[in-house]
Amino acid sequence: MSKFLKFKCDLDTFIEDLNSILESNNKKVKQLLKAETKNYASFVKSMQMMEEKLELYFTPLSHLNSVNNSEQTQEVYTQSLPIITEYSTKLSQNIEIYTAYKDILKNEKSSLNHEQIRVLELNIEHFELSGAHLDKKIKQRLEEINIRKSELSNNFSQNLLDATNAYEYIITDKKDLEGLAQSDIDAAEIEDDGETKYKFTLQMPSYIAYMTYGKNAEIRESLYKAYVSRAPQNAEIIEEILALKDEMSRLLGFKNYVEYSLSSKMAEDEKSVLNFLENLLENSQSQAKKELAEVQKIAPHKLQSFDTAYYSELLKKEQYDIDEEKYRPYFEQKSVVNGMFEFLNRLFDIKFVKVEEELWDTKAFSYDVYVQEKLTARVYLDLEARKSKRGGAWMHNWQAHCVDEKGEEQLASAFVVCNFPASTDKTPSLLRHDDVVTLFHEMGHTIHHLLSSVNENEVSGVNGVEWDAVEYPSQFLENFAYEPKVLKMFATHYESKEIIPDEMIDKLVRSKNFLSAMGMLRQLEFSIFDLKIHNGVYTQDEVQNILDGIREKSALIKTPTYNKFQNGFAHIFAGGYAAGYYSYKWAEVLSADTFYSVIDEGIFGSKTAKDYLNIVLKGGGSKSMQVLFKELMKREADTDRLLRLNGIH
Ligand SMILES: [Zn+2]
Numbered sequence: 142m143s144k145f146l147k148f149k150c151d152l153d154t155f156i157e158d159l160n161s162i163l164e165s166n167n168k169k170v171k172q173l174l175k176a177e178t179k180n181y182a183s184f185v186k187s188m189q190m191m192e193e194k195l196e197l198y199f200t201p202l203s204h205l206n207s208v209n210n211s212e213q214t215q216e217v218y219t220q221s222l223p224i225i226t227e228y229s230t231k232l233s234q235n236i237e238i239y240t241a242y243k244d245i246l247k248n249e250k251s252s253l254n255h256e257q258i259r260v261l262e263l264n265i266e267h268f269e270l271s272g273a274h275l276d277k278k279i280k281q282r283l284e285e286i287n288i289r290k291s292e293l294s295n296n297f298s299q300n301l302l303d304a305t306n307a308y309e310y311i312i313t314d315k316k317d318l319e320g321l322a323q324s325d326i327d328a329a330e331i332e333d334d335g336e337t338k339y340k341f342t343l344q345m346p347s348y349i350a351y352m353t354y355g356k357n358a359e360i361r362e363s364l365y366k367a368y369v370s371r372a373p374q375n376a377e378i379i380e381e382i383l384a385l386k387d388e389m390s391r392l393l394g395f396k397n398y399v400e401y402s403l404s405s406k407m408a409e410d411e412k413s414v415l416n417f418l419e420n421l422l423e424n425s426q427s428q429a430k431k432e433l434a435e436v437q438k439i440a441p442h443k444l445q446s447f448d449t450a451y452y453s454e455l456l457k458k459e460q461y462d463i464d465e466e467k468y469r470p471y472f473e474q475k476s477v478v479n480g481m482f483e484f485l486n487r488l489f490d491i492k493f494v495k496v497e498e499e500l501w502d503t504k505a506f507s508y509d510v511y512v513q514e515k516l517t518a519r520v521y522l523d524l525e526a527r528k529s530k531r532g533g534a535w536m537h538n539w540q541a542h543c544v545d546e547k548g549e550e551q552l553a554s555a556f557v558v559c560n561f562p563a564s565t566d567k568t569p570s571l572l573r574h575d576d577v578v579t580l581f582h583e584m585g586h587t588i589h590h591l592l593s594s595v596n597e598n599e600v601s602g603v604n605g606v607e608w609d610a611v612e613y614p615s616q617f618l619e620n621f622a623y624e625p626k627v628l629k630m631f632a633t634h635y636e637s638k639e640i641i642p643d644e645m646i647d648k649l650v651r652s653k654n655f656l657s658a659m660g661m662l663r664q665l666e667f668s669i670f671d672l673k674i675h676n677g678v679y680t681q682d683e684v685q686n687i688l689d690g691i692r693e694k695s696a697l698i699k700t701p702t703y704n705k706f707q708n709g710f711a712h713i714f715a716g717g718y719a720a721g722y723y724s725y726k727w728a729e730v731l732s733a734d735t736f737y738s739v740i741d742e743g744i745f746g747s748k749t750a751k752d753y754l755n756i757v758l759k760g761g762g763s764k765s766m767q768v769l770f771k772e773l774m775k776r777e778a779d780t781d782r783l784l785r786l787n788g789i790h
């Protein structure tokens with residue numbers, strides 16, 4: 142019998158089958174809860190496998206809806222979402238399940254292994270973070286807070302969107318378009334009263350195009366001013382959101398929202414994250430000043446906030462004019478994929494063997510993955526753009542490695558989806574270097590999921606991995622896409638068969654690190670701000686003061702007072718990054734640190750690479766990444782290596 146599920150999704154009967162799965166699940170939960178004695182094997186394992194089966198059934202539909210979208214997939218998908226939501230909300234509020242988990246953890250702790258304990262702890266934490274275990278009055282207040290919070294987030298984005306759409310800048314003088322790419326000019330062209338004019342807006346990519354290439358400083362200033370002063374009414378919303386988050390955190394037993402947010406993350410506490418960010422800030426300042434001085438040199442007057450993008454681009458062009466088209470012939474898709482497999486083989490001793498099977502598109506392929514000759518997982522690659530596929534690139538996990546309730550081993554599988562240029566019979570798919578980086582990034586997530594040796598599916602592979610650690614394996618692998626030794630394994634000109642020259646690789650690395658310290662300061666400003674405003678309740682003025690205080694260290698050019706960046710910070714006020722924006726940098730440090738150990742050990746044959754496979758990849762979510770990382774490196778993460786990766790000395 143095949144170890145892997147056959148990919149299938151019957152749209153005609155999907156909802157009907159879904160309903161009957163859920164019905165039998167609900168019956169099963171009742172039955173499991175009724176049992177007089179509940180233990181890990183009889184209760185927790187059965188619950189886990191029941192949920193796993195539902196996932197296995199549902200994933201092909203969401204996958205299909207993303208990669209082979211049609212009216213029918215949309216319809217079935219939209220129909221199924223409320224059904225699933227209702228089912229899982231009910232489960233997540235079933236206090237009997239919570240009590241059973243707590244009892245089992247208490248009674249069996251000494252006989253359970255660390256994977257099983259982690260499953261219980263995460264499930265219990267999940268209940269407690271939603272307040273399902275609290276008394277009725279508190280639960281009611283929490284629900285009110287949640288509803289109000291989502292209204293406010295929604296208003297925050299709506300105000301931002303309205304302000305973005307309300308503004309336009311019309312250019313009538315063609316001189317003001319000098320320096321812009323023809324495609325940006327074409328996109329801006331409008332007919333007005335029989336006259337050709339050019340409309341720039343605050344939408345991307347229009348705004349970015351003028352700020353980066355537009356020669357007229359007055360126009361840049363107008364655009365900039367409009368952009369950074371959007372949605373002033375969001376200042377009040379921020380006040381209310383902060384107050385609600387603080388109240389919610391206290392009701393759940395935390396000191397403040399930062400403590401609430403970090404309780405389920407890898408980072409220990411506010412102090413350790415702040416220290417980490419401020420340390421990076423201090424170490425980036427002097428180089429950032431030098432970088433700014435370089436930019437200043439080519440500007441005819443003292444740089445203003447609305448000048449930096451423009452003069453930075455001029456400087457970049459002067460220093461490294463990278464022509465993407467010259468690189469693409471070196472990155473023919475098939476040779477990149479095979480080269481990446483070969484690289485993974487030499488680094489981790491894993492092998493990819495193509496499988497003959499029919500999938501959702503003729504351009505999608507599957508491979509069996511062997512670890513030291515043992516069949517371990519299956520990966521599905523669907524890399525080329527097509528009309529029915531949503532944009533972007535991602536890894537989507539399907540099966541998770543585990544041992545089921547009958548004691549049988551189940552293997553892992555995952556989908557890798559990209560939007561690379563489509564190949565035809567006559568022309569191959571030639572990638573940009575950015576695409577190569579993307580492929581390595583997604584493959585990093587993928588092997589994190591596939592190479593798991595964990596037996597409990599809820600903490601196997603990427604399951605159960607903390608939010609601020611998820612990008613660690615992807616960024617780790619991504620870094621190798623700039624490494625000469627690795628690039629030379631596959632970057633061969635598809636016609637002349639010439640291997641990519643050293644100078645071309647060198648240029649890629651230097652251009653990646655162009656003005657990197659300035660970029661670092663900006664990201665740190667956002668991260669520190671996010672953390673500092675979430676540790677209490679603040680008024681609009683206080684929020685502004687906190688931001689100004691941070692900018693004294695992070696902003697090298699004085700920010701104009703009309704700049705109300707906070708009113709547009711949707712990541713934290715309308716998205717999921719509140720008291721979590723630091724995660725980008727956090728995971729980068731782990732990945733840069735591990736990466737340089739492997740590099741310094743000569744890449745192939747590296748002991749750290751082997752340990753990384755055995756500890757981090759095989760360990761999946763079975764332990765906190767804090768623990769796995771220390772087991773791997775035998776010390777705390779070294780921020781100097783992130784600076785090294787960014788070329789900051
Ligand atoms: Zn990622």
